[in-house]
Amino acid sequence: MRSLPNGTNGTEGLRAQNLSQILTMVHRNGPLSRSELTRRSGFNRSTVGALVSALTEKNLVRETEPPVGGRVGRPSPIVQANPDVAVIAVNPDIDALTVGVVGLGGHVHARVRRETRGIPSLDDAVGLTQEIVAGLEPTLAGLDRLLGAGIALPGLVNAGTGRVLVAPHLGWHDADLTGPFGGALGLPAVAANDASLGSLAESIFGAALGVDDAVYLNGSASGIGGGIVSGGAQLVGSRGYGGELGHTLVGPAGRACHCGRAGCLDAEVRLERLLEAAGLDGGGIEALERVLSGDPPEAVRVEADRQLELLAVALTDFVNIFDPELIVLGGFLGSLVAFRGEQLAKAVNAGSLAGRVTVRRAALGPELLLVGAAELAFQPLLASPS
Ligand SMILES: [Zn+2]
Known part of the structure; x- marks a missing residue:
């Protein structure tokens, strides 16, 4: 294979990088005007115009005329990532x-x-x-x-x-x-x-947008997994298996966990036990959500409170270890936040050493x-x- 002359290669490489930057920007931020893209990218207007044209040709972005009226001067076209x-x-x-x-x-x-x-x-x-x-x-x-x-x-x-x-x-x-x-x-x-x-999605499109230090926990039917963003980067560990926050001990005399220990968050805070308390056999998070957002029966309230208490124990540890600005809870843990988020945040803030953290439900819901x-x-x- 013949390699390209250095000059061409360098220019092509730079152009590819610039295309990547513009496409990523409209993908993550939503529709942006050409002038906003110019401001955010730091490229000059004609460079942005050429890059947008190249992306339009590849059908990766679409350009629309902005609504007429209001502003003085020539309005700047709106650039949007192609959802198709x-x-x-x-x-x-x-x-x-x-x-x-x-x-x-x-x-x-x-x-x-x-x-x-x-x-x-x-x-x-x-x-x-x-x-x-x-x-x-x-x-x-x-x-x-x-x-x-x-x-x-x-x-x-x-x-x-x-x-x-x-x-x-x-x-x-x-x-x-x-x-x-x-x-x-x-x-x-x-x-x-x-x-x-889930943590990545919430950082880009959801509740943790623009937050550099966040702890994210997802509760699915399988159990509880985590993601940690520290100083703007995801902590992944040496082999990419980091963030197994579900195996934090919340009750050493608790139930046996599949990991071999007893009393892990993953063994104590479980979707199926909330569904059982509601007398449901399946239906997943959406079924639980319907129960919690109505007037839940006593058995559900007792089980939800028990789980919220243990969740607070784990979250307090995470605040002490990672000092996040924000904790985002997804899946059925998000349903628990919707049910009694204030109580949860209060318990975590009272228990942790450094004070205030915000607890928020994941914004992207079932998606x-x-x-x-x-x-x-x-x-x-x-x-x-x-
Ligand atoms: Zn475990």
């Missing part, structure tokens, strides 16, 4: 499999949650994903491009290799995820831990993990739009 450039997002869990079609800008075109009979095996999950995606054909037909697939899994996943080391509640061990899912969908696939992706999985799948395009 999309990926498939997949979130397998012990009670259900959720599949979404997510476009640039975090736009969720479709979301399908299918309850499973029993805990799905990896083969079951791949087969069910294929079936759901086949049913989404009308949505897919309306897209401009389908780029790939992202998988958010409750377990220890090496995002670099796409392998799961262990997903304890699903019972999946040391398996390749991206090969089977990608093969079944005919798309390149990527995978990572669900809570890390959270899908948007996170999609973000991972969009990364190659955002890094190199050309």
Whole structure:
């Protein structure tokens, strides 16, 4: 292979970098005027114009004329990431499999949650994903491009290799995820831990936007996972398995945890026990949400209060260790925040040494993990739009 002359290579590399910067900006911030892009990027007006034209030609952004009137001078066109450039997002869990079609800008075109009979095996999950995606054909037909697939899994996943080391509640061990899912969908696939992706999604589009120090906890049917943003960067650990905040001890004399210890947050604070208290057999987070937002029966209130108390014990530890500005709770933990968030924040602030932290529910709701999985799948395009 003949290499390009240095000059060309350098210019091309720089241009690719600039395209990446502009596309990422409109993807993450939503529609921006050309003049706002000029201000934020620090490029001059004609450079921004050329970059936007190049991205428009590739159909990655769309330009619209701004509304007429009001301002003096020539109005600046509005640039928006093309939501019809999309990926498939997949979130397998012990009670259900959720599949979404997510476009640039975090736009969720479709979301399908299918309850499973029993805990799905990896083969079951791949087969069910294929079936759901086949049913989404009308949505897919309306897209401009389908780029790939992202998988958010409750377990220890090496995002670099796409392998799961262990997903304890699903019972999946040391398996390749991206090969089977990608093969079944005919798309390149990527995978990572669900809570890390939830944390990423909330940092880009949700409650932790612009926050440099945040602790994020996600509660799914499988259990509790975490993500830590410190000094603006995600803490991932030496092998990418960091942030397993669910295995924080909240009651040493408590229930046995699958990790071998007893009294972990993950063993004590559980969705199925809230559903059981409500007399429900399934329905997931959305069913719990309906119970908590109405007038919940005594048994549900008692169980929710017990779980909130133990959650406060763990969150107090996280505040002492990480000194976050914000704690974001997603999944059914978000439902508990909606139920008694003030009480939770009060307990955490009273218990921690350094004082005030804000406790907020994840903003992306049931779309959270899908948007996170999609973000991972969009990364190659955002890094190199050309
Ligand atoms: Zn444990």
